Amino acid sequence: MSFLKFIIKNPFRRKNSAILSIVGICIGIIVIVALGGITNGLVSTFEDTIHAGGADFSISGKETGDSAYGTNTIDANWTDKIANVSGVEEAYPIYVILTSVGDDYMNTLIGIDPNGTQLADISMTEGRLFKDNASEVILGKIYADDNNLSVGDSLKIDGEDFDIVGIYETGDSNMAGAVFTSIKKVAEINDDEDSISNIYVKVNKGEDAQTVADRIDSMYGDNITTISSVMEMEQMGSMLNMLRASSWGISLLAIVVGGLGIINTMLMSVFERTREIGVLKAVGWSNRKILTMIVGESLVITIVSAIIGSVIGVVLCLVLAPMMGLSPVFTPDIFVQAFIIAIIVGIIGGLYPASKAVKLPPTEALRYE
Amino acid sequence: MSNVVEINNLMKSYENGHIKALNGIDLTIWEGEFVSIIGPSGSGKSTLLNMLGALDLPDSGSINVAGYDLTSNKKLNEFRAKKIGFVFQLHNLIPNLSVVENIEIPMFTSNLSNSEMRSKALSLLEQVGLKDKASQKPSKLSGGERQRVAIARALANDPSIILADEPTGSLDSKTSNKILKLLIDLHKSNNVTLIIVTHDMDVARLADRIIEVLDGQLVNTSDDSLLENKIDVE
Ligand SMILES: Nc1ncnc2c1ncn2[C@@H]1O[C@H](COP(=O)(O)OP(=O)(O)OP(=O)(O)O)[C@@H](O)[C@H]1O
Ligand SMILES: [Mg+2]
Numbered sequence: 001m002s003f004l005k006f007i008i009k010n011p012f013r014r015k016n017s018a019i020l021s022i023v024g025i026c027i028g029i030i031v032i033v034a035l036g037g038i039t040n041g042l043v044s045t046f047e048d049t050i051h052a053g054g055a056d057f058s059i060s061g062k063e064t065g066d067s068a069y070g071t072n073t074i075d076a077n078w079t080d081k082i083a084n085v086s087g088v089e090e091a092y093p094i095y096v097i098l099t100s101v102g103d104d105y106m107n108t109l110i111g112i113d114p115n116g117t118q119l120a121d122i123s124m125t126e127g128r129l130f131k132d133n134a135s136e137v138i139l140g141k142i143y144a145d146d147n148n149l150s151v152g153d154s155l156k157i158d159g160e161d162f163d164i165v166g167i168y169e170t171g172d173s174n175m176a177g178a179v180f181t182s183i184k185k186v187a188e189i190n191d192d193e194d195s196i197s198n199i200y201v202k203v204n205k206g207e208d209a210q211t212v213a214d215r216i217d218s219m220y221g222d223n224i225t226t227i228s229s230v231m232e233m234e235q236m237g238s239m240l241n242m243l244r245a246s247s248w249g250i251s252l253l254a255i256v257v258g259g260l261g262i263i264n265t266m267l268m269s270v271f272e273r274t275r276e277i278g279v280l281k282a283v284g285w286s287n288r289k290i291l292t293m294i295v296g297e298s299l300v301i302t303i304v305s306a307i308i309g310s311v312i313g314v315v316l317c318l319v320l321a322p323m324m325g326l327s328p329v330f331t332p333d334i335f336v337q338a339f340i341i342a343i344i345v346g347i348i349g350g351l352y353p354a355s356k357a358v359k360l361p362p363t364e365a366l367r368y369e
Numbered sequence: 370m371s372n373v374v375e376i377n378n379l380m381k382s383y384e385n386g387h388i389k390a391l392n393g394i395d396l397t398i399w400e401g402e403f404v405s406i407i408g409p410s411g412s413g414k415s416t417l418l419n420m421l422g423a424l425d426l427p428d429s430g431s432i433n434v435a436g437y438d439l440t441s442n443k444k445l446n447e448f449r450a451k452k453i454g455f456v457f458q459l460h461n462l463i464p465n466l467s468v469v470e471n472i473e474i475p476m477f478t479s480n481l482s483n484s485e486m487r488s489k490a491l492s493l494l495e496q497v498g499l500k501d502k503a504s505q506k507p508s509k510l511s512g513g514e515r516q517r518v519a520i521a522r523a524l525a526n527d528p529s530i531i532l533a534d535e536p537t538g539s540l541d542s543k544t545s546n547k548i549l550k551l552l553i554d555l556h557k558s559n560n561v562t563l564i565i566v567t568h569d570m571d572v573a574r575l576a577d578r579i580i581e582v583l584d585g586q587l588v589n590t591s592d593d594s595l596l597e598n599k600i601d602v603e
Contacts, residue, residue, distance in 0.1 A: 001470045002483050013465045279461045282424060283475035284450020284526070362424040366457065 007296035014272070017265050022305045024261045025345060028254025029309025029338050034317045035247040036337065037328030041321070043240060044329050055119040055200035056209035058227050059091075059216065073195035074224060082199050085219065087212040089204045092116025093196035095186045099158045101179055102147055108178040109157060111186025119200035122175065127151040127166030133184040138166035142177045155179070158189045201226075251341050255348070258302070262349030266298050270357045277357050278365025287358040294357055298350025299343065306342035310335055373529060373562050374398035374421060379430035381416055381585075390416040391427070392585035400529070403556055403563040405573040408582035414566045415534055417582060421564065422453045422532045435529045450478035454523030454561075456533035456552070460515040462507040468518050469494060469503040475525040493521040497551060513544035520551060530562040531555075537572065549575065 011018045059082060061074040076093065083091040094112045101107035112120060114132050122140075130136035137155060144150065144167050153164045162181065170176050187193045203212045213226040270277065280290055317328045374396060381391040390413045398404055406414050419425045420432055423445045432439045435452040439445070454475075462471045472490040481489065494500045497517040499510075507515055516536060523531055533552065537545035549572060556563035565576065573579050581588040 001466075001473050001486070003477055006466075006470075006474075006477075009465060275459075275461055276463055279455075279457075279463075280474070281446075282422065282449060282453075282455045283522070284446050284448075284453075284478045286446040286478070289477065363419050366424070366461075 003293075004296075007293055008300055010293070011269075011297045011300050014265075014269060017268060018301060021258075021261050021265045021301050022308065025254070025258040025302055025305035025342065026309040026312065028250065028258050029306050029342065030313040030316065031250050032247060032254065032338050032341065033310050033313030033330075033334055034328070035243065035250065036334035037314065037317045037330045038321060038326055039240060039243040039247060040329040040331055040334070041327045042236075042243070044327075054202055055121075056203050057201055057213050059199040059201060059224050060197070060227060062221075062223055062225050073192075073197055074199075076194050076196050078220075078224060079196065079199055081220070082201060082216065085212070085216055087203050087207040087215065088201055090116075090119065090200075090202045092119050092200045093183060094120070094198050094200065095183050095190070095195065096197040097186055097190050099189060101157050102149075102155050107143075108175075109186060109189070110175065110178050110180050111183035112180060113183055116200060117180070119202055120170075120175070120180075121172045122168040122170045122180070125167050125169050127164075130165055130181050132182045134182065135160060135162045135185070136165045137162045137179050137181045138168050139164055139180075140176045140178050141167055141169050143179060146177070157181075160189075251337070254341060255345050258305075258345040259348045262298050262301060262345060263352055265301070266294060266350055266353035267356065269297070270294060270353045274360065274365050274368040277360060278362050278368065281360075281362040282366065290357055291351075291354045294354035295347060295350035298353070299346035302342040302346035302349070303339070306339050309342075310338055313338075371400055372397050373400045373402075373435050375431075375433045376420075377431045379417075379420065379432055380428045381413075381420065381425070382428055389585050391420070394430070394585070394587055396580065396587065398562060398564065401556075401560050401562055403553065403575075403577045404565070404580060405576035405578075406564065406566045406580045406582060407568070407570070407573045408588075410568075412582045413585040414582050416585075418532050418534050418564065418566050421530070422455060423448050446478070450475065450526055452529045454525070454528035454531045456516070456519050456523050456531060456536045458535040458538040460507070460512075460519040462515060462518060462522075464507055467504045467506060468499065468510070471507065471518060472522045472525055475522060479526060490521070490525070493524055494518075496524070496555065497521045511544075512540055513548060516540065516544075516548050517551060520548070520555065524555065524559065524561075527559075528561060530564060533563070533565045535566055535568065538568070545569075545572075 059078070061072045073095075079091050079093045082088060092113050092115070094110055094116070096108060096110050098106045099109050101109060114129050117129060124138070125141060127138065130138055137157070139149060139155075149155065149164055151164055151166060154161050155164055156162070157179070168180070183196070201212070203209050216224070216226055277290060314330055321328045376394055376396040379391050379394040380389070382389045394417060406417065408414050416425070420427055420439065421434055423434070423437070423439045426442065427440060430440075435448070437444065437448040437452065439448070463474065466474070469487065469490045472493055473486045476486045476489065491500060491503060494503055497520055499514060499517055499521070502510060502514065507518065510518065520536075531552070536552065537548050540548060552563060552565070553575065555561065565572065567573050
């Protein structure tokens with residue numbers, strides 16, 4: 001028998017107590033793993049969002065504030081003014097209206113220049129783009145799925161039949177359930193050639209987007225406002241920081257609660273095995289060996305917890321997160337964190353009971369009834 | 370013959386000196402000797418045995434066993450591991466380990482490999498006649514069998530001395546005789562010094578020498594007269 005095997009056997013002599021400790025530490029590990037997966041998932045969707053759209057920032061009317069797809073409009077000639085600001089490579093307007101679409105009395109219809117679609121955060125998954133000023137639309141995948149529509153079907157918008165020529169996906173929830181067509185067609189439906197909702201702006205290579213946005217703000221800030229992804233990034237960043245902080249907070253809680261639980265379990269175990277520890281001393285085991293044994297047993301419990309907790313955490317996350325619209329991503333660092341915490345808890349939880357065992361005089365231990 | 374135990378004016382008290390468990394013991398034991406320690410309850414027999422096995426430190430006096438000075442805290446683990454085999458009144462086996470694994474427990478202090486430990490433990494089990502019970506749990510054994518396992522465990526590291534504190538105290542007389550015979554046989558065949566604490570005069574008389582303890586002191590007994598009374602167990 002190896003020393004390791006001896007250590008591994010010991011914690012399971014008191015099955016209920018071991019299971020109770022494992023459950024306790026498991027819960028901590030599950031939360032750490034699940035939260036880690038969700039945080040990572042948010043980071044990656046967030047990065048997708050930032051990098052998918054070709055636009056560096058968008059422009060909206062002053063009064064719409066930060067509601068990017070509000071119904072407030074700005075004058076169509078802003079597009080040319082913005083395009084002429086130094087540092088701007090391209091500026092394309094979009095026009096967002098609410099109108100009757102298919103069976104819906106009201107849905108979002110977005111008009112954009114076919115050449116400007118690469119600035120919007122959409123990517124075609126099926127079919128092709130609409131042609132300019134044609135009665136053609138592309139549908140957000142969510143809208144298409146919800147309404148059982150596919151490429152080749154037709155869709156009635158404001159009384160007119162449109163051909164569905166493509167399906168797109170987007171990371172932008174404002175546009176996921178929408179319908180796109182050319183901006184001219186939207187102007188025609190709305191009977192308003194002079195208004196637009198927003199302008200997508202792409203800056204020249206090598207220009208800093210924030211600098212160009214600041215430039216536009218200082219020139220036209222009285223009438224329009226820029227919404228940069230940099231701002232979104234800051235908001236998102238602080239949310240992620242909060243998630244990370246709570247993950248560490250829960251880790252700390254797991255260390256404290258799990259540590260107390262394991263100290264209790266191991267103290268009971270040492271107490272019950274008083275005579276046995278006396279025997280180990282009598283046969284010549286050093287204090288270091290007895291310490292290693294008790295801390296080792298504590299580590300066996302916490303490492304088993306970490307393994308079970310990681311598996312449950314991942315499974316639970318993969319099952320539950322999609323229901324909440326989250327897609328968790330598991331990277332090795334999450335499990336490293338979980339195991340480091342398990343090991344810390346194991347060592348902390350084992351040391352105090354181990355020191356009790358070591359201090360026990362052998363004669364007292366052997367006299368113990 | 371050289372002496373394996375040399376004790377001079379050994380003192381040990383408990384409860385802040387109110388209980389003088391050992392009150393000036395002088396004792397020499399020869400290598401390979403079989404000594405029994407007798408005396409009334411509370412006279413200090415176990416205390417003396419614990420001192421011999423370095424389970425406790427004396428207050429004063431000198432004690433040297435198998436070349437180790439046991440008045441200081443140094444190397445006591447090494448001493449217990451290499452020189453001493455304990456047999457207690459209760460077997461004190463570890464319940465979740467098999468018989469053979471229990472015998473391997475003291476060998477964790479040596480640098481034997483796992484397979485060397487196993488084969489040595491099995492040969493010890495053979496010596497105590499329990500080879501067929503190697504993979505049993507102690508709870509499946511009779512009291513006498515458990516005590517035989519405990520004896521095998523005491524021999525695990527080839528000790529110079531076996532210290533047995535009432536090793537048959539919890540056994541019936543028939544089983545008790547078997548265990549004693551086993552201890553004496555092993556003492557002879559392995560040339561190991563055997564020191565047994567007992568209440569039983571019949572057991573005590575089997576020894577080469579009887580030491581009587583009274584109120585923490587040794588009573589002068591004539592070795593010769595006792596040796597004459599020695600009964601042969603065979
Ligand atoms: N750890 C201790 N703390 C306090 N008193 C102790 C301790 N160990 C022994 N004693 C006392 O020392 C005296 C000698 O005890 P010891 O155990 O050596 O007696 P003994 O001869 O082995 O008795 P028995 O035959 O009943 O086992 C007793 O009075 C006992 O109460
Ligand atoms: Mg006693």
